[in-house]
Amino acid sequence: MSKAFTRETDAADDDGEDPSLPPLPAGTRNYMTPQGYANLRAELFSLIDDERPKVVEIVHWAASNGDRSENGDYLYGKKRLREIDRRIRFLTKRLEIAEVTDPSVHHGRSQVFFGATVTYVEENGVERTVTIRGIDEADSLKGEVSWVSPIARTLLKSSTGDVLKLVTPQGWREIEVLDVTYPAPSKPSIP
Structure with a gap:
C-alpha cells in the first residue's frame, strides 16, 4: 500500500488530550489560579494568532513547490500543524472546564x-x-x-x-x- 493512503494514528489525536499532562481524575474540577488561567489562555491565543498562521503559510509555500512526498518543509509543516491543532484542542477543553480559584x-x-x-x-x-x-x-x-x-x-x-x-x-x-x-x-x- 502506498504511504499516501496511510494515516499516522495517535490516541492523543482523537481526544485532544496532551499525553505529557496527567488526565483530570474522574468527577473532579479543573481548579486553576487566575495566573495559571491567564497563562494557558495566552498560550492558546498565541498558537491560534501567531504560530499556526506561520506554519500554514510555510506548508502552502512548500506544497506549491511540487512533489510533496520528499518535501521536508511540507512534511514537517504538516506534522507541526497536527501538533498545534492537538494542543489547541487540549487547551480549549481545559479552559472550558477550568474553575478559577483565587x-x-x-x-x-x-x-x-x-x-x-x-x-x-x-x-x-x-x-x-x-x-x-x-x-x-x-x-x-x-x-x-x-x-x-x-x-x-x-x-x-x-x-x-x-x-x-x-x-x-x-x-x-x-x-x-x-x-x-x-x-x-x-x-x-x-x-
Whole structure:
C-alpha cells in the first residue's frame, strides 16, 4: 500500500488530550489560579494568532513547490500543524472546564487550601516548601505540586502545627506543617 493512503494514528489525536499532562481524575474540577488561567489562555491565543498562521503559510509555500512526498518543509509543516491543532484542542477543553480559584482570599489563614505555599518538615529533619497549584499549571522545578498529588492531598485542610502521615512508595512517613502562606490580595486600581 502506498504511504499516501496511510494515516499516522495517535490516541492523543482523537481526544485532544496532551499525553505529557496527567488526565483530570474522574468527577473532579479543573481548579486553576487566575495566573495559571491567564497563562494557558495566552498560550492558546498565541498558537491560534501567531504560530499556526506561520506554519500554514510555510506548508502552502512548500506544497506549491511540487512533489510533496520528499518535501521536508511540507512534511514537517504538516506534522507541526497536527501538533498545534492537538494542543489547541487540549487547551480549549481545559479552559472550558477550568474553575478559577483565587488563593489570595485565604491570605492570613493557617489552614491549607488550594493555592497555599506550605513549608513542612519530614521525620528525618528535611524541610520542604511546596505551592499547591492546578494540574495544568504546576511546575515541579519551581516547587509547585498539583492539587491531586499525594503530598497536596495529604496537606489539604491541615493547619500549621499538624502532624500528618504521608503515603510514599517506601511506606508511611510523618510530616509536620510548619508554615502556611497565601499571596496577598491585589489592591484595586483607582482610576
